[in-house]
Amino acid sequence: MSEPQRAKAPDAGEQAKVGVYICYCGGNISDHVDVEKVRERMETVPGVAVARTNMFMCSDPGQELIMEDLRQGRINRVVVASCAPSLHESTFRSAIARAGGNPYQYEHANIREQVSWVHHGQAATDKASRLIAAATGKARTLTPLEPLRVTARRHAVVIGGGIAGMRAALDLADMGVRVALVEKTPYLGGGVSRLVRLAPTGEDAAHLVTTLARRILEHPGITVHAGSAVTTFGGYVGNFTLGVSPVPGACAPAGETWPGGYVPGKGVLVPPSPDGGAITLETGVVVLATGFASYIPRPGEYGFGENAEVVTLPDLIQKIGGLEGQRGGTLVIDGRPIRSMALIHCVGSRQIPGIHEEDANGHLNEHCSRVCCTSAINTANAIREACPQTSVYELYRDIRTYGRGQEELYAKASGNRVVFMRFGADQAPVVQRGAPGSGHPLKVTVTDQLTFGEELEVPVDLVVLATGMEPGPVADLVEMLKLPVGADRFLLETHPKLRPVELPIAGIFLAGTCQAPMDAGETCNAASAAAVKAVSLLSKGYVELDPFVAEVDVRRCTGTGACVQACLNPGAIALETMDIDGRPVTRARVTPALCLGCGACVAVCPENAIDINGWTLAQYEAMVDMIVSDAVCQDSGAVPETVGA
Amino acid sequence: MTGVNPEFVKRLEPLSADLGSACFNCGTCAAICPLISEHFPRKMIRYVQIGAQDRIMENARELWRCLHCGLCTQTCPRGANPGEVILTLKRYVTSVWRKS
Numbered sequence: 001m002s003e004p005q006r007a008k009a010p011d012a013g014e015q016a017k018v019g020v021y022i023c024y025c026g027g028n029i030s031d032h033v034d035v036e037k038v039r040e041r042m043e044t045v046p047g048v049a050v051a052r053t054n055m056f057m058c059s060d061p062g063q064e065l066i067m068e069d070l071r072q073g074r075i076n077r078v079v080v081a082s083c084a085p086s087l088h089e090s091t092f093r094s095a096i097a098r099a100g101g102n103p104y105q106y107e108h109a110n111i112r113e114q115v116s117w118v119h120h121g122q123a124a125t126d127k128a129s130r131l132i133a134a135a136t137g138k139a140r141t142l143t144p145l146e147p148l149r150v151t152a153r154r155h156a157v158v159i160g161g162g163i164a165g166m167r168a169a170l171d172l173a174d175m176g177v178r179v180a181l182v183e184k185t186p187y188l189g190g191g192v193s194r195l196v197r198l199a200p201t202g203e204d205a206a207h208l209v210t211t212l213a214r215r216i217l218e219h220p221g222i223t224v225h226a227g228s229a230v231t232t233f234g235g236y237v238g239n240f241t242l243g244v245s246p247v248p249g250a251c252a253p254a255g256e257t258w259p260g261g262y263v264p265g266k267g268v269l270v271p272p273s274p275d276g277g278a279i280t281l282e283t284g285v286v287v288l289a290t291g292f293a294s295y296i297p298r299p300g301e302y303g304f305g306e307n308a309e310v311v312t313l314p315d316l317i318q319k320i321g322g323l324e325g326q327r328g329g330t331l332v333i334d335g336r337p338i339r340s341m342a343l344i345h346c347v348g349s350r351q352i353p354g355i356h357e358e359d360a361n362g363h364l365n366e367h368c369s370r371v372c373c374t375s376a377i378n379t380a381n382a383i384r385e386a387c388p389q390t391s392v393y394e395l396y397r398d399i400r401t402y403g404r405g406q407e408e409l410y411a412k413a414s415g416n417r418v419v420f421m422r423f424g425a426d427q428a429p430v431v432q433r434g435a436p437g438s439g440h441p442l443k444v445t446v447t448d449q450l451t452f453g454e455e456l457e458v459p460v461d462l463v464v465l466a467t468g469m470e471p472g473p474v475a476d477l478v479e480m481l482k483l484p485v486g487a488d489r490f491l492l493e494t495h496p497k498l499r500p501v502e503l504p505i506a507g508i509f510l511a512g513t514c515q516a517p518m519d520a521g522e523t524c525n526a527a528s529a530a531a532v533k534a535v536s537l538l539s540k541g542y543v544e545l546d547p548f549v550a551e552v553d554v555r556r557c558t559g560t561g562a563c564v565q566a567c568l569n570p571g572a573i574a575l576e577t578m579d580i581d582g583r584p585v586t587r588a589r590v591t592p593a594l595c596l597g598c599g600a601c602v603a604v605c606p607e608n609a610i611d612i613n614g615w616t617l618a619q620y621e622a623m624v625d626m627i628v629s630d631a632v633c634q635d636s637g638a639v640p641e642t643v644g645a
Numbered sequence: 646m647t648g649v650n651p652e653f654v655k656r657l658e659p660l661s662a663d664l665g666s667a668c669f670n671c672g673t674c675a676a677i678c679p680l681i682s683e684h685f686p687r688k689m690i691r692y693v694q695i696g697a698q699d700r701i702m703e704n705a706r707e708l709w710r711c712l713h714c715g716l717c718t719q720t721c722p723r724g725a726n727p728g729e730v731i732l733t734l735k736r737y738v739t740s741v742w743r744k745s
Binding site: 339340391393411414415416417419420421445448450451452454455456457458459 | 646647648649651654666667668669670684688691692694695697723
């Protein structure tokens with residue numbers, strides 16, 4: 001079977017003049033790659049007009065080298081050989097655009113992560129040469145492309161009515177974007193309404209929730225759909241369509257009316273959605289603020305479920321509230337005096353395979369929940385200060401009171417005579433019924449590293465488990481919106497530093513604890529960041545997308561539909577009837593804004609009628625030709641030695 | 646098994662100017678102590694924190710090796726005054742010994 005002939009890559013009618021720019025990366029690359037030798041080799045490669053080096057190509061002088069060559073007409077294609085493209089590809093594309101070139105006539109060669117960080121010696125220099133030569137091979141065939149431009153609705157849907165959702169909605173609305181806030185309960189407030197005093201400032205949670213909720217409800221640019229959930233999702237950045245339906249049973253309890261004020265543990269009651277039934281929201285962006293769930297201990301974990309005197313920290317916080325009326329010296333809970341209590345840290349957090357038991361779904365929470373240390377210490381301080389006759393023991397593995405004002409809480413706890421005990425991960429404290437006559441219903445036995453490994457027996461009236469934060473129950477949204485999820489099962493951002501509130505799906509943003517455990521302050525930071533990112537995306541009225549999407553050559557297409565079957569993003573490619581040479585025929589058509597550019601359709605097309613713009617098969621072939629060519633360096637036959645191998 | 650008694654520290658309070666509540670068990674005091682005795686005075690301070698009265702009485706002899714040089718108090722990063730805790734324990738042991 002003969003391979004169908006592929007059309008030659010068009011050359012835009014001009015002679016390709018490739019500029020190659022090789023970075024030292026301040027020694028990161030040049031310590032292992034002979035950069036000047038690579039430059040000499042590149043000067044001999046066909047199509048290469050200039051080859052230059054710089055200590056830091058991403059610096060202003062480095063970018064200026066490229067821009068000056070473009071302005072002088074010495075080059076019309078650019079190859080930069082430096083770090084991974086995820087770091088600086090966009091830097092160099094924008095430099096090209098500023099110099100008047102087409103930013104898509106650019107190819108990036110990664111000679112740091114893929115070469116100098118993993119190889120050394122002659123082999124490193126040779127591998128770098130081949131990778132850059134391959135990039136020049138592709139660059140020669142790159143045609144000018146224009147970014148895809150889609151109109152964007154100046155409207156945002158925020159999913160989740162906790163402080164993250166409220167903060168994001170307010171910020172968006174204040175910047176002139178209409179907002180629909182969808183919350184599945186009838187209340188605004190989320191996780192913060194289950195708290196009382198926020199660490200480390202002592203701010204009143206009810207006041208915070210009430211203030212935000214009032215501003216939300218009074219804002220003319222925000223519509224709240226409470227007691228509703230997103231049930232369908234479609235479209236693409238700038239043009240999403242979400243179906244929102246009432247959640248069965250999510251109506252306000254009888255007797256509670258709006259404006260109902262603040263309900264502890266729930267939040268601020270919202271009037272029911274004016275539409276009542278299912279509605280459709282057309283929006284430009286979506287902000288996910290779906291929050292977290294508290295870990296629920298397994299039955300028997302530290303005596304939980306078996307002893308009424310074992311409770312979780314979130315439950316205790318709600319039970320004791322602001323400790324009003326607890327001024328008698330000894331804490332009283334459910335009529336029972338608590339003379340001595342133990343708080344156990346890291347319950348359901350920092351779990352270790354082989355030591356901790358997996359949940360019913362085989363999951364372990366290996367992450368640190370970050371906020372429970374401070375929350376536990378904050379609660380211990382509140383109790384010790386209001387009820388000095390109640391002794392408090394904190395049993396921990398490690399204490400992490402990170403952040404402004406939080407270490408002070410720990411110092412304050414020492415001053416309040418909270419007694420800390422430290423246990424090893426594999427030596428968890430044991431909670432048992434107290435000995436008859438001991439006067440305490442429970443005893444906690446712990447091998448305490450702070451007492452030189454001695455086994456301590458602590459008689460207590462209450463055991464409190466500082467349970468961690470888990471991802472909220474958003475499996476339906478993950479499925480519907482195709483959201484990436486991390487190993488910890490929280491929603492996963494594109495890059496923790498370079499794109500911290502964005503997802504690979506353009507137009508969807510993360511706000512707050514749906515992404516990772518955060519305290520209330522960090523949650524608001526993240527939510528404001530998401531709002532600003534969303535507004536900057538919508539500000540022009542249109543959205544520009546990279547043009548690396550599939551394109552069908554209708555002359556070659558025979559309408560087999562194999563591409564439609566293979567497509568990973570339903571709707572991105574479809575068969576339709578069109579008129580060709582006066583005859584109606586069935587051909588594939590791409591909706592560029594939906595196309596992921598994955599190439600699945602290219603691989604299955606029996607007619608080779610599809611290509612990805614900027615990544616055509618001809619361009620791949622040009623790269624492979626250059627990799628195997630001995631034009632830049634002779635094959636030494638040596639296998640590159642890997643650093644550290 | 647070491648018993649923990651939250652009441653014990655209350656008995657020491659009238660005898661003490663500082664019970665080392667700021668201590669976070671770092672061990673700087675034990676490192677600087679010229680006695681170079683195992684974990685002295687850190688261990689005694691820890692026993693005060695958890696109220697391990699029996700352990701203190703078992704090891705009471707160690708208290709009288711202290712030279713009161715003051716290095717531990719001078720170097721404590723938390724300002725917890727370990728020297729005063731040792732003095733307090735001596736006062737306590739003496740008072741109990743008198744009664745018995």
